Amino acid sequence: xxxxxxxxxxxxxxxxxxxxxxxxEVGAVASFxxxxxxxxxxxxxxxxxxxxxxxxxERQLEQLEATARERWSLDxxxxxxxxxxxxxxxxxxxxxxxxxxxxxxxxxxxxxxDWLKTKAPFWKYEETEDGGTWVAAKxxxxxAAARWK
Amino acid sequence: xxxxxxxxxxxxxxxxxxxxxxxxxxxVKTITDLVNWLRTHSDVYxxxxxxxxxxxxxxxxxxxxxxxxxxxxDEVGFFPPVTGG
Numbered sequence: 280x281x282x283x284x285x286x287x288x289x290x291x292x293x294x295x296x297x298x299x300x301x302x303x304e305v306g307a308v309a310s311f312x313x314x315x316x317x318x319x320x321x322x323x324x325x326x327x328x329x330x331x332x333x334x335x336x337e338r339q340l341e342q343l344e345a346t347a348r349e350r351w352s353l354d355x356x357x358x359x360x361x362x363x364x365x366x367x368x369x370x371x372x373x374x375x376x377x378x379x380x381x382x383x384x385x386x387x388x389x390x391x392x393d394w395l396k397t398k399a400p401f402w403k404y405e406e407t408e409d410g411g412t413w414v415a416a417k418x419x420x421x422x423a424a425a426r427w428k
Numbered sequence: 429x430x431x432x433x434x435x436x437x438x439x440x441x442x443x444x445x446x447x448x449x450x451x452x453x454x455x456v457k458t459i460t461d462l463v464n465w466l467r468t469h470s471d472v473y474x475x476x477x478x479x480x481x482x483x484x485x486x487x488x489x490x491x492x493x494x495x496x497x498x499x500x501x502d503e504v505g506f507f508p509p510v511t512g513g
Contacts, residue, residue, distance in 0.1 A: 313513055329512065332436055332505055335489040360512060372513055392513060400486075400505075401512025402437035413438045416509035 280344045280356050284336050286363040291373050298355050298377045305354050309384035310375035311392050317367040325406040329362045329371065332400035336360070339398050347376070347391055351383040358391065360401065390427050397424040429456065429500050435476075436507035439483065442476040452498075459485050460494045462504065476506075484509055 283289075291312055299305040315327045344356045354377040361371055374395065376387035403414040434447045456465050463480065466473035477483060485492050486505040498504070 330437060331512070332434070332486070332489075332507065335486055335505065338489045396513040397510065398491075399512050400436070400507060400510050402508060403511045404437070413441075413508065414511045416511050420513075 280341065281358070282337055282340045282344070283359045284331060284333070284340075285359065285361060288361070288370060289359045289373055291370070294357060294359065294373060295375055298357060298375060302354060302377075304379055305377045306379045307381040307384040308375060308377045309381065309388040310373065311388055312370055313372040313374075313392075315365050315367050315369050315371060319405050319407055322407045322409065324367050325408070326364050326366055327371075327406070328364045328404040329360075330402045330404065331360075331362050335400050339400065340395065343391055343394050343398060346394075347387045350390070351376075351378065351387045353378050353383060353387055356387070356391070358395070360395075360399065362401070393420075393423040393427060396420045429454070429498065431462070431498060431501070432503045434503060434505045436505065438508060439476050439506050443472050456498065458495050458497055459487075459492060459504070462498060463494075482508060 295308055295310055298308050316324060318324055340358050347353060347356060357375040359373040365371060374388055374392050376384045376391065378384040397420055404411055405414055430449060430451050432447065432449050435443050440446050452462060452465055456462050463477050467477055480494065484507055487496055487502050
Protein backbone atom coordinates (compact mmCIF):
# COMPACT_ATOMS: atom_id res chain seq x y z
CA UNK A 280 0.00 0.00 0.00
CA UNK A 281 1.24 3.41 -0.90
CA UNK A 282 -0.67 6.37 0.51
CA UNK A 283 0.68 9.84 -0.17
CA UNK A 284 -1.02 12.99 1.03
CA UNK A 285 0.95 15.81 -0.49
CA UNK A 286 0.89 19.37 -1.76
CA UNK A 287 2.93 18.81 -4.92
CA UNK A 288 1.70 17.40 -8.22
CA UNK A 289 2.33 13.80 -9.27
CA UNK A 290 3.43 12.03 -12.45
CA UNK A 291 0.61 9.56 -12.99
CA UNK A 292 2.40 7.71 -15.79
CA UNK A 293 5.49 7.09 -13.70
CA UNK A 294 3.43 6.08 -10.66
CA UNK A 295 1.39 3.56 -12.66
CA UNK A 296 4.45 2.10 -14.40
CA UNK A 297 6.07 1.54 -11.04
CA UNK A 298 3.12 -0.62 -9.95
CA UNK A 299 3.90 -3.36 -12.47
CA UNK A 300 7.66 -2.93 -12.83
CA UNK A 301 9.46 -6.17 -12.00
CA UNK A 302 6.23 -7.92 -10.99
CA UNK A 303 5.45 -10.91 -13.18
CA GLU A 304 2.10 -11.64 -11.52
CA VAL A 305 0.47 -8.29 -12.36
CA GLY A 306 -1.87 -8.53 -15.34
CA ALA A 307 -4.00 -5.44 -14.73
CA VAL A 308 -3.60 -1.93 -13.36
CA ALA A 309 -6.82 0.09 -13.08
CA SER A 310 -6.62 3.76 -12.20
CA PHE A 311 -8.60 6.95 -11.65
CA UNK A 312 -7.42 10.55 -11.80
CA UNK A 313 -9.56 13.33 -10.31
CA UNK A 314 -9.09 16.86 -11.69
CA UNK A 315 -10.14 20.35 -10.67
CA UNK A 316 -13.02 21.37 -12.97
CA UNK A 317 -12.70 24.75 -14.69
CA UNK A 318 -16.25 25.85 -13.90
CA UNK A 319 -18.63 25.52 -10.97
CA UNK A 320 -22.36 25.95 -11.67
CA UNK A 321 -21.45 27.57 -15.00
CA UNK A 322 -19.09 30.12 -13.45
CA UNK A 323 -15.32 30.07 -13.94
CA UNK A 324 -13.50 28.62 -10.95
CA UNK A 325 -10.55 30.72 -9.75
CA UNK A 326 -9.09 28.01 -7.52
CA UNK A 327 -9.96 25.11 -5.26
CA UNK A 328 -8.32 24.70 -1.87
CA UNK A 329 -8.22 21.27 -0.29
CA UNK A 330 -7.86 20.94 3.43
CA UNK A 331 -7.44 17.68 5.32
CA UNK A 332 -7.06 16.24 8.81
CA UNK A 333 -3.40 15.14 8.98
CA UNK A 334 -3.04 11.72 10.56
CA UNK A 335 -6.72 10.85 10.28
CA UNK A 336 -6.55 11.00 6.49
CA GLU A 337 -3.74 8.45 6.32
CA ARG A 338 -5.46 6.25 8.92
CA GLN A 339 -8.76 6.23 7.04
CA LEU A 340 -7.08 5.50 3.71
CA GLU A 341 -5.13 2.61 5.22
CA GLN A 342 -8.38 1.17 6.62
CA LEU A 343 -9.93 1.45 3.15
CA GLU A 344 -7.04 -0.45 1.65
CA ALA A 345 -7.38 -3.22 4.24
CA THR A 346 -11.09 -3.55 3.39
CA ALA A 347 -10.33 -3.66 -0.34
CA ARG A 348 -7.74 -6.38 0.19
CA GLU A 349 -10.29 -8.50 2.08
CA ARG A 350 -12.70 -8.29 -0.85
CA TRP A 351 -10.46 -8.57 -3.87
CA SER A 352 -7.22 -10.26 -4.83
CA LEU A 353 -4.88 -7.28 -5.16
CA ASP A 354 -1.21 -6.92 -5.75
CA UNK A 355 -0.72 -3.24 -5.01
CA UNK A 356 -2.86 -0.26 -4.04
CA UNK A 357 -1.86 3.36 -4.60
CA UNK A 358 -3.61 6.51 -3.44
CA UNK A 359 -2.10 9.96 -3.91
CA UNK A 360 -4.26 12.87 -2.76
CA UNK A 361 -3.17 16.49 -2.92
CA UNK A 362 -4.04 19.33 -0.56
CA UNK A 363 -3.55 23.08 -0.67
CA UNK A 364 -4.61 25.62 -3.29
CA UNK A 365 -5.10 23.99 -6.71
CA UNK A 366 -5.66 25.70 -10.05
CA UNK A 367 -8.42 24.65 -12.47
CA UNK A 368 -7.39 21.72 -14.64
CA UNK A 369 -4.79 20.36 -12.22
CA UNK A 370 -4.75 16.89 -10.71
CA UNK A 371 -6.28 16.26 -7.26
CA UNK A 372 -6.17 12.53 -6.75
CA UNK A 373 -4.72 9.36 -8.24
CA UNK A 374 -6.13 6.02 -7.18
CA UNK A 375 -4.91 2.73 -8.62
CA UNK A 376 -5.16 -0.98 -7.93
CA UNK A 377 -3.20 -3.78 -9.55
CA UNK A 378 -4.12 -7.43 -9.78
CA UNK A 379 -3.60 -10.54 -11.86
CA UNK A 380 -6.88 -9.87 -13.69
CA UNK A 381 -8.88 -6.81 -14.66
CA UNK A 382 -12.11 -7.38 -12.71
CA UNK A 383 -10.48 -7.20 -9.29
CA UNK A 384 -8.42 -4.16 -10.31
CA UNK A 385 -11.45 -2.29 -11.74
CA UNK A 386 -13.75 -3.09 -8.82
CA UNK A 387 -11.18 -2.28 -6.14
CA UNK A 388 -10.30 1.05 -7.78
CA UNK A 389 -13.95 2.07 -7.96
CA UNK A 390 -14.60 0.94 -4.39
CA UNK A 391 -11.59 2.90 -3.12
CA UNK A 392 -12.70 6.11 -4.82
CA ASP A 393 -16.33 5.76 -3.73
CA TRP A 394 -15.29 5.18 -0.13
CA LEU A 395 -12.55 7.82 -0.18
CA LYS A 396 -15.24 10.34 -1.14
CA THR A 397 -17.25 9.59 1.99
CA LYS A 398 -14.56 8.59 4.53
CA ALA A 399 -11.28 10.42 3.91
CA PRO A 400 -11.30 13.72 5.84
CA PHE A 401 -10.75 16.21 3.00
CA TRP A 402 -12.74 19.38 2.40
CA LYS A 403 -12.94 21.50 -0.74
CA TYR A 404 -13.16 25.28 -0.73
CA GLU A 405 -14.10 26.80 -4.09
CA GLU A 406 -13.32 30.36 -5.14
CA THR A 407 -15.26 32.05 -7.94
CA GLU A 408 -15.89 35.69 -8.82
CA ASP A 409 -18.72 35.59 -6.25
CA GLY A 410 -16.28 34.73 -3.43
CA GLY A 411 -15.41 31.51 -1.66
CA THR A 412 -17.58 28.69 -0.32
CA TRP A 413 -17.04 25.30 1.30
CA VAL A 414 -18.36 22.56 -0.96
CA ALA A 415 -21.31 20.66 0.52
CA ALA A 416 -21.25 16.86 0.64
CA LYS A 417 -23.39 15.15 -2.00
CA UNK A 418 -26.04 12.52 -1.39
CA UNK A 419 -24.96 10.88 -4.65
CA UNK A 420 -21.53 10.21 -3.10
CA UNK A 421 -23.15 8.47 -0.11
CA UNK A 422 -25.26 6.42 -2.52
CA ALA A 423 -22.18 5.45 -4.54
CA ALA A 424 -20.39 4.25 -1.40
CA ALA A 425 -23.48 2.39 -0.14
CA ARG A 426 -23.65 0.11 -3.18
CA TRP A 427 -20.47 -1.66 -2.00
CA LYS A 428 -22.01 -2.79 1.29
CA UNK B 429 -10.60 15.93 32.06
CA UNK B 430 -8.27 17.56 29.55
CA UNK B 431 -9.08 17.25 25.83
CA UNK B 432 -7.50 18.51 22.63
CA UNK B 433 -10.12 19.80 20.21
CA UNK B 434 -9.41 20.26 16.50
CA UNK B 435 -11.69 21.92 13.97
CA UNK B 436 -11.77 21.87 10.18
CA UNK B 437 -13.35 23.66 7.20
CA UNK B 438 -16.33 25.91 7.99
CA UNK B 439 -16.47 24.72 11.59
CA UNK B 440 -12.94 26.09 12.12
CA UNK B 441 -13.95 29.33 10.34
CA UNK B 442 -16.96 29.75 12.65
CA UNK B 443 -15.08 28.94 15.84
CA UNK B 444 -12.13 31.08 14.76
CA UNK B 445 -9.34 28.67 15.66
CA UNK B 446 -7.94 25.39 14.38
CA UNK B 447 -7.33 23.75 17.75
CA UNK B 448 -7.44 24.27 21.49
CA UNK B 449 -6.97 22.37 24.73
CA UNK B 450 -9.90 22.45 27.13
CA UNK B 451 -10.43 21.25 30.68
CA UNK B 452 -14.01 20.03 30.89
CA UNK B 453 -16.32 19.50 33.87
CA UNK B 454 -16.69 16.05 35.39
CA UNK B 455 -20.24 15.91 34.07
CA VAL B 456 -18.88 15.81 30.50
CA LYS B 457 -18.75 12.12 29.52
CA THR B 458 -19.67 11.94 25.83
CA ILE B 459 -19.34 13.91 22.60
CA THR B 460 -22.89 15.21 23.09
CA ASP B 461 -21.99 16.39 26.62
CA LEU B 462 -18.89 18.11 25.23
CA VAL B 463 -20.86 19.90 22.51
CA ASN B 464 -23.45 21.07 25.04
CA TRP B 465 -20.68 22.23 27.38
CA LEU B 466 -19.00 24.18 24.55
CA ARG B 467 -22.33 25.73 23.52
CA THR B 468 -22.77 27.25 26.97
CA HIS B 469 -19.29 28.79 26.77
CA SER B 470 -19.77 31.16 23.87
CA ASP B 471 -22.01 32.00 20.96
CA VAL B 472 -19.42 30.94 18.40
CA TYR B 473 -19.75 27.30 19.53
CA UNK B 474 -23.53 27.60 19.71
CA UNK B 475 -23.42 28.86 16.13
CA UNK B 476 -20.98 26.22 14.83
CA UNK B 477 -22.93 23.41 16.53
CA UNK B 478 -26.45 24.62 15.70
CA UNK B 479 -27.27 21.63 13.51
CA UNK B 480 -25.30 18.53 14.50
CA UNK B 481 -26.54 16.68 11.39
CA UNK B 482 -23.96 18.77 9.48
CA UNK B 483 -21.11 17.91 11.89
CA UNK B 484 -18.97 14.77 11.97
CA UNK B 485 -16.78 13.76 14.94
CA UNK B 486 -13.65 11.72 15.49
CA UNK B 487 -11.87 10.58 18.64
CA UNK B 488 -8.16 9.89 18.20
CA UNK B 489 -8.49 9.85 14.37
CA UNK B 490 -11.42 7.39 14.18
CA UNK B 491 -15.00 8.32 13.36
CA UNK B 492 -17.36 8.19 16.34
CA UNK B 493 -21.05 8.80 16.98
CA UNK B 494 -22.42 11.44 19.35
CA UNK B 495 -22.76 9.16 22.39
CA UNK B 496 -19.11 8.00 22.21
CA UNK B 497 -17.39 8.22 25.59
CA UNK B 498 -14.40 10.54 26.09
CA UNK B 499 -11.18 9.77 27.97
CA UNK B 500 -8.44 11.92 29.46
CA UNK B 501 -6.11 13.28 26.78
CA ASP B 502 -8.33 12.39 23.81
CA GLU B 503 -8.06 14.35 20.59
CA VAL B 504 -11.55 15.21 19.42
CA GLY B 505 -12.08 16.38 15.83
CA PHE B 506 -15.14 18.27 14.63
CA PHE B 507 -15.68 18.74 10.89
CA PRO B 508 -18.32 18.81 8.15
CA PRO B 509 -19.17 15.77 6.00
CA VAL B 510 -16.12 15.17 3.81
CA THR B 511 -15.79 16.35 0.20
CA GLY B 512 -12.45 15.06 -1.08
CA GLY B 513 -11.58 13.04 -4.15
